Amino acid sequence: MLLIDQRLSAARSHRSAGRNDDAALLYESVLDVSPSNIAALKELAVIRLTDGRLDAAMDLAMRAAAKANTDCDALALLARVALLSDRSDIAAVAIDQGLALDRYHPEINRLKASTLLQGGDQKAAERLLIEALTRHPDDAGLLTVLSQMYMEDGLPGPGLTYSRKALAQDPDNPDLLTLVGSQLSVLGNHAEALPYLERAHLLQPANVPLQSYLAETLLSLGQLTEAYRLAKRVVTLTPHLLSGWQTYVKVMAYRGEAEAALAEFLVIAKQHPEKIDAALTLAGAHRISGNPAQALRLLQPLTAKFATLTLTQKTLTMALIRDCCLTLGLFDKVAPTFLQTDLHAMLGLGQYGGKDAGTDDELSAALAExxxxxxxxxxxxxxxxxxxxxxxxxxxxxxxxxxxxxxxxxxxxxxxxxxxxxxxxxxxxxxxxxxxxxxxxxxLALPERLRGTMTSTLPYVRAPQDRRKIWRRSLAGLPRPLIVLAWDATRPGLLLEDYRIAFNSFQGTLVSVMWDEARHQLSDWSLVIDAGVHFTSMADLAAVIAETDGIIGPNGVPLHLAGAMGAKAMLLTLPNWPWYWHNEDGVSSWYPSVKVVKTGTIGSWAARTEEISPAIGEFCRSLHVPALASNDDHSINFSAAEGGKA
Incomplete structure (x- = not known):
C-alpha cells in the first residue's frame, strides 16, 4: 500500500507539471485514508480554487483552518477563498486570527491590505505593507500589492520600483512580467513595456487578456498589422471579454474601420450576460472612436438605474459621462458627475466651522488651508x-x-x-x-466663485526671466518667424517628416523642442534647429516657447505649456481628441491662444500630411513678427543656453 507521503509527493509532482486533475485524484485518495491531513486539504483547496470551484475550495479551506487553527498559511488560504466567495465576514475573522499569530505573515498582510484598500483606508494599508516588508523585504506578493496601490494613487515612481523588485525575485513569472509591462505602457513608455509583455506572452501564449495588453502596446508603437492580428484573435477566442473589444475597436479605428468594429461589438453587447458592463464598454468604444455624443446617449439609461449599480460601475459611469461632457463642451453638466459632492463634508467643516458652517468666507478659509x-x-x-x-x-x-x-x-x-x-x-x-x-x-466640481473660471487664471505658467534672457540671445538674428515644432516618437503619431510638405518654401526658422527619444528624427532634416538637446529642465522649454513666434505640434507637454503661457500655438489632432481640446470654431476652450486643427478621420498621420499642410501655412502667415534690428550674423549661440550664461 502506498504511503501518504508518497501520494503527497506524487501529487505535488503532478501539480508542478500542470496536471491538476491527476494531482487532485491523489489528494482525494490521501483524504480518504486521512480526512484531517492538513497538507492535502490545503493543496486540494488551491486546485479547486484554480478550477473556479469556489464552494469546494471553501469547504476544504474551512476544514484545514479548523484542524490547524495555528497554521497561518491555512488561515490565509481561507481568507483568500472567502474574499473571492464574497464572504468578507469569514475572511475578516481568518485575517485577524492570522495576524494575532504572526503580525508579519506576508500573505495575511497582503489580504489585510487589500481589504483596507477596498474600504478606502490607503494610509493604513501602506503602513501595514511597509511594516511587513521590513521582515520580508523580498516577498513578491507584498511588493506587488504595494506597487499596484501606488500606481492607482498616481505615484508611478515607487509603483514601478516595487513591481520591478517583485519581478527580480521571480524573473520568469508571467504575471509579474505583465504587471511591469502594463505599468510602463500606461505611463506611455511603450517601447520599454514591449519586451516585458512579449516575454510574458511566450510564457503564457493562451493568456487572452495579456494578448489584449500586447495589442494596445503594439498599436502605440505603430505596429498596426500585428496589433490587429492579436486584437482580432482576442475577440474571436473570447467574444465575451469586454476589454478585448475595447482594444479591438481602438485598433480598427486606426485602420479606418471603426464603424465595422462597433457593429460587430454591438451584436455581442446585446447578448452579453453582464448588461451594465457591456453598455459601459460600448459607450467607451464610441468615445474612443471619436463619437462622445453617441457615448453619452448610451450612458443615459444607466443614470436612470444608478442606484442599482455597483460602486465600480457608478464610478466608471460618472467618469465616462464627465469625459464626454467635457469633450462636448457641456461644462455645466460636469459637477454632478462626482459621486462625492458635499464640499463641507470633504473639508471637515462640521468640525472646522460648527453646525452652521458653509458661508463663502468659511469655505474660502477652509480651502486656503x-x-x-x-x-x-x-x-x-x-x-x-x-x-x-x-x-x-x-x-x-x-x-x-x-x-x-x-x-x-x-x-x-x-x-x-x-x-x-x-x-x-x-x-x-x-x-x-x-x-x-x-x-x-x-x-471641476467647485463653484466658479471659489476656484475661478476656465480662463480667468490664464496665463498660469511663466518662463523664468533668466532662462528667457539666455534663449533670447541664443535665438537672436535668426530669420523670422521662429516656429517651434513638436512631434510624436512613433507611428501612428505625427512624426517630424510629416511637416516637410508644409514647410517646403518656408522662409523662417524651425526650432525643435523635443528632448526625448523623438529627437533621433532630426537626423533626417538638418534645417531644424535642435534646441531640445540643450534643455536642462522644463524651464528651458517654457523659455524657448516664450522667445519664439509660435508652436505647432500634437497633444503633449509642449502644446500644454504654450497654452498655459498664453503663447500662440496650433494643435494638430485626430477627431478623437482628449477632453481638454474642446474648441469652438477652432479655438481651444481651455487655452484660447491655441488654434485646434483636426483631421477628418482617425488613423495614422502618415496619410494625413497633405490634409494639414494648408492650415499650417495659414497659421505661419498669421503670426505678427516684431521688427528686428539688422543682424547679418545668423549663427546661433547655443553655448550660452547650455552653460547658463548670456
Whole structure:
C-alpha cells in the first residue's frame, strides 16, 4: 500500500507539471485514508480554487483552518477563498486570527491590505505593507500589492520600483512580467513595456487578456498589422471579454474601420450576460472612436438605474459621462458627475466651522488651508490643465500646495500660484500625518466663485526671466518667424517628416523642442534647429516657447505649456481628441491662444500630411513678427543656453 507521503509527493509532482486533475485524484485518495491531513486539504483547496470551484475550495479551506487553527498559511488560504466567495465576514475573522499569530505573515498582510484598500483606508494599508516588508523585504506578493496601490494613487515612481523588485525575485513569472509591462505602457513608455509583455506572452501564449495588453502596446508603437492580428484573435477566442473589444475597436479605428468594429461589438453587447458592463464598454468604444455624443446617449439609461449599480460601475459611469461632457463642451453638466459632492463634508467643516458652517468666507478659509492632490486617474496632461485652478484667493498672494508625483515638480515649478510637494517617496514615519486635501479633479466640481473660471487664471505658467534672457540671445538674428515644432516618437503619431510638405518654401526658422527619444528624427532634416538637446529642465522649454513666434505640434507637454503661457500655438489632432481640446470654431476652450486643427478621420498621420499642410501655412502667415534690428550674423549661440550664461 502506498504511503501518504508518497501520494503527497506524487501529487505535488503532478501539480508542478500542470496536471491538476491527476494531482487532485491523489489528494482525494490521501483524504480518504486521512480526512484531517492538513497538507492535502490545503493543496486540494488551491486546485479547486484554480478550477473556479469556489464552494469546494471553501469547504476544504474551512476544514484545514479548523484542524490547524495555528497554521497561518491555512488561515490565509481561507481568507483568500472567502474574499473571492464574497464572504468578507469569514475572511475578516481568518485575517485577524492570522495576524494575532504572526503580525508579519506576508500573505495575511497582503489580504489585510487589500481589504483596507477596498474600504478606502490607503494610509493604513501602506503602513501595514511597509511594516511587513521590513521582515520580508523580498516577498513578491507584498511588493506587488504595494506597487499596484501606488500606481492607482498616481505615484508611478515607487509603483514601478516595487513591481520591478517583485519581478527580480521571480524573473520568469508571467504575471509579474505583465504587471511591469502594463505599468510602463500606461505611463506611455511603450517601447520599454514591449519586451516585458512579449516575454510574458511566450510564457503564457493562451493568456487572452495579456494578448489584449500586447495589442494596445503594439498599436502605440505603430505596429498596426500585428496589433490587429492579436486584437482580432482576442475577440474571436473570447467574444465575451469586454476589454478585448475595447482594444479591438481602438485598433480598427486606426485602420479606418471603426464603424465595422462597433457593429460587430454591438451584436455581442446585446447578448452579453453582464448588461451594465457591456453598455459601459460600448459607450467607451464610441468615445474612443471619436463619437462622445453617441457615448453619452448610451450612458443615459444607466443614470436612470444608478442606484442599482455597483460602486465600480457608478464610478466608471460618472467618469465616462464627465469625459464626454467635457469633450462636448457641456461644462455645466460636469459637477454632478462626482459621486462625492458635499464640499463641507470633504473639508471637515462640521468640525472646522460648527453646525452652521458653509458661508463663502468659511469655505474660502477652509480651502486656503487645503492642498490639491493629483489623483491617480489623471494623466500628467490632465493635471497640467486642471492646475490652473487654485484654492487660495489670488488677493492673498498665498500659493496653493500641490501634492503629486515628483515627475511633475519641474512643471509645477513654473506656476507661481502653486507650491509643489512630492508624495511619491514613502516614509514610514510620516504615515500618520494628517493633511487636508482635495483631489485635483474635484476642482471641476467647485463653484466658479471659489476656484475661478476656465480662463480667468490664464496665463498660469511663466518662463523664468533668466532662462528667457539666455534663449533670447541664443535665438537672436535668426530669420523670422521662429516656429517651434513638436512631434510624436512613433507611428501612428505625427512624426517630424510629416511637416516637410508644409514647410517646403518656408522662409523662417524651425526650432525643435523635443528632448526625448523623438529627437533621433532630426537626423533626417538638418534645417531644424535642435534646441531640445540643450534643455536642462522644463524651464528651458517654457523659455524657448516664450522667445519664439509660435508652436505647432500634437497633444503633449509642449502644446500644454504654450497654452498655459498664453503663447500662440496650433494643435494638430485626430477627431478623437482628449477632453481638454474642446474648441469652438477652432479655438481651444481651455487655452484660447491655441488654434485646434483636426483631421477628418482617425488613423495614422502618415496619410494625413497633405490634409494639414494648408492650415499650417495659414497659421505661419498669421503670426505678427516684431521688427528686428539688422543682424547679418545668423549663427546661433547655443553655448550660452547650455552653460547658463548670456
Amino acid at each position: 487645503t492642498s490639491l492632490v493629483i489623483d491617480g486617474n489623471l494623466s500628467s496632461l490632465d493635471a497640467m490643465v486642471l492646475l490652473r485652478f487654485g484654492l487660495c484667493p489670488p488677493e492673498t498672494g498665498s500659493p496653493t500646495t500641490v501634492l503629486g508625483a515628483s515627475s511633475l515638480a519641474d512643471i509645477v515649478a513654473l506656476m507661481p500660484s502653486k507650491h509643489f510637494e512630492a508624495n511619491d517617496v514613502p516614509k514610514a514615519e510620516d504615515q500618520d500625518d494628517v493633511v487636508r486635501a482635495l483631489p485635483l479633479s474635484y476642482a
